[in-house]
Amino acid sequence: MTEITLTRFDDVRDAYRQKGLKQALYDAAGVIMADTLLTLWGDDHRKRRRLENRLFRRDTFEHYERDLLPGAVDEVLDPAAAAGRGDVVPLARRIVVNLTAAAAGVDRPEGTPAETDRLYSYGVKFSEGATAVHSTRDPEELKAEVSDALDRWDEDFFAPSLDRRTEMFSRFAAGEITEDDLPRDVLTVLVRNQDALDLPRDVIRREVAFYLLAGMHSTGAATTHAVHGAFGWFEDHPDDRRRIIDDPVFLQQCVHESMRLHPASPVARREAMEPVTMRDGTEMAVGDTVVMDLWSANRDPEVFGDDADRFNPLREIRDDVPRWGHTFGGGRHACIGMELDGGVPADEATGAPILLGTVALILRGLLARGAQPDPDDPPEQDPNITRVWWGRYPVRF
Numbered sequence: 001m002t003e004i005t006l007t008r009f010d011d012v013r014d015a016y017r018q019k020g021l022k023q024a025l026y027d028a029a030g031v032i033m034a035d036t037l038l039t040l041w042g043d044d045h046r047k048r049r050r051l052e053n054r055l056f057r058r059d060t061f062e063h064y065e066r067d068l069l070p071g072a073v074d075e076v077l078d079p080a081a082a083a084g085r086g087d088v089v090p091l092a093r094r095i096v097v098n099l100t101a102a103a104a105g106v107d108r109p110e111g112t113p114a115e116t117d118r119l120y121s122y123g124v125k126f127s128e129g130a131t132a133v134h135s136t137r138d139p140e141e142l143k144a145e146v147s148d149a150l151d152r153w154d155e156d157f158f159a160p161s162l163d164r165r166t167e168m169f170s171r172f173a174a175g176e177i178t179e180d181d182l183p184r185d186v187l188t189v190l191v192r193n194q195d196a197l198d199l200p201r202d203v204i205r206r207e208v209a210f211y212l213l214a215g216m217h218s219t220g221a222a223t224t225h226a227v228h229g230a231f232g233w234f235e236d237h238p239d240d241r242r243r244i245i246d247d248p249v250f251l252q253q254c255v256h257e258s259m260r261l262h263p264a265s266p267v268a269r270r271e272a273m274e275p276v277t278m279r280d281g282t283e284m285a286v287g288d289t290v291v292m293d294l295w296s297a298n299r300d301p302e303v304f305g306d307d308a309d310r311f312n313p314l315r316e317i318r319d320d321v322p323r324w325g326h327t328f329g330g331g332r333h334a335c336i337g338m339e340l341d342g343g344v345p346a347d348e349a350t351g352a353p354i355l356l357g358t359v360a361l362i363l364r365g366l367l368a369r370g371a372q373p374d375p376d377d378p379p380e381q382d383p384n385i386t387r388v389w390w391g392r393y394p395v396r397f
């Protein structure tokens, strides 16, 4: 079997669109990722994605941005600002964990900070399991820890959430409650379609855990990278500290630029399920694999210019290329949470306003409270992972 590596932007885009290529990055992460949306193939993927897509629409994003996020940001950042310091990594993750739990369908009946912290620590362990391919830890030890965390989370959060939805769905089927009474979350969609999609309980459990980690982990990392990118930019453009708070388009350009430079995973990987011809004529046989080097493709000078390695939110990019490059993936597995996190531009035709997205809202919340790098406590890379990943990012307010 051969493996090819793609580093050019257009080649990676072509690979994402190839129908004969199957997800192959998460083989070492089965304990948490087996049979989740991201690893499904063909018809199974299409059916489940169609159902879950319905939850990720503009009206949902508007609801998050208007009704949920501002309160979630204040709740976490106000005490940190009052204390005069904080670490962006846990702050960002704490903001998103409750939002992601709402989208995934994980109830928080206590609604206390201690409950959020418990959920957060499960999410951290699930994220470690999902990124097993880039982990520096002993694989068996990591797998055992993730499996144990899944069992404890099941008892603590998942089983009660599942029971509540199963009961609600029975009442809905009996005509006692209406569609509007049902929660709008992934777990409810799965419970409703459990028979049609032939979903055993353990698959539902992993799918919900995957959503929890996908939202929390990638959003937290993207926020820390955005903070770092903005701080670097302000060194040469001090006036833009005010502009980023006041100008939503510029704020979003900063976020998208840091997303381009720091894709959640530096690579995607696919395996050929049938003979595939790539755009440059390379033939792939069944079982051959392709590594899509997103890190390099997102810094392709032909697309992003000679300064592609540098953070420049004002760069000009051709119209058919998203400012975040391939950071949200592409093709059938393109990130379902892309607009929730990356935002949606204003639409002149309909008059719909710009949606900033979660990362921009958190970045603005930090900067509006005066966040600055902590001169006595520099940020540090996470030692447990080979990805460029901040383990700590202390700031002063």
Ligand code: HEM
Residues within 6 Å of the ligand: 023, 025, 037, 038, 039, 049, 100, 103, 211, 214, 215, 216, 218, 219, 222, 263, 264, 265, 268, 269, 326, 327, 328, 329, 330, 332, 333, 334, 335, 336, 337, 338, 340, 341, 359
């Ligand atoms: C900045 C934040 C995020 C980044 C950079 C990101 C990135 C990605 C990427 C690259 C993929 C495709 C992976 C591949 O093709 O191998 C993906 C898929 C996915 N993401 Fe995200 N993601 C983010 C936030 C979110 C959020 C907030 C959610 C949910 C609330 C989410 C849910 C998912 C799901 C369910 C998939 C699987 C889609 C499918 O296979 O059809 N992500 N994400």
